[in-house]
Amino acid sequence: MKSHVKVTPSVALRILEFQNYRCALTGRELTPETAVLDHINPISRGGEHSARNIWVLHKDVNMAKGKLLLDEFYELCRLVLEHKDMAVVLKQQADAGWISSMETLALLEVSK
Numbered sequence: 001m002k003s004h005v006k007v008t009p010s011v012a013l014r015i016l017e018f019q020n021y022r023c024a025l026t027g028r029e030l031t032p033e034t035a036v037l038d039h040i041n042p043i044s045r046g047g048e049h050s051a052r053n054i055w056v057l058h059k060d061v062n063m064a065k066g067k068l069l070l071d072e073f074y075e076l077c078r079l080v081l082e083h084k085d086m087a088v089v090l091k092q093q094a095d096a097g098w099i100s101s102m103e104t105l106a107l108l109e110v111s112k
Contacts, residue, residue, distance in 0.1 A: 005051035012037055016056045024055040025065070025073075034058050042067045 005011060015037075021030050028034075038057045041047030044067050057065065065073045 004048065007037070007049060007051055007054055011051045012054070012056070015051070015054060019056055023058040023061055025057055025061050028058045028061070030056060030058060034060075036062045038062045038065065041069060045069060 016030065016035065019030075021035075022028065023030060024038075035056050036059045037054055039047045039049065040053050040055055043049055047053050064076075068076065
């Protein structure tokens, strides 16, 4: 039988202190307004609700990670970085009125 440490406020604070008040994935400084608990392996994907499956993330990072497993999240981040140059060019062209938003969407679909 696995032993589970309950996720209490004092356990959450110890995790936050262990992380030096930094987001576990980005290193961004955390404040009470930006810090959120996250299940490393989401409950919906078979993760458990215990201290061993909890870390503290910046709320924006947590929103981006959603219910993804870590490998899936890292792959998503890799793909975003891999295609950022094209996205920047398309946004600049759209902002300048060179291409319409529908053309931008069509070009983005082609680049996948």
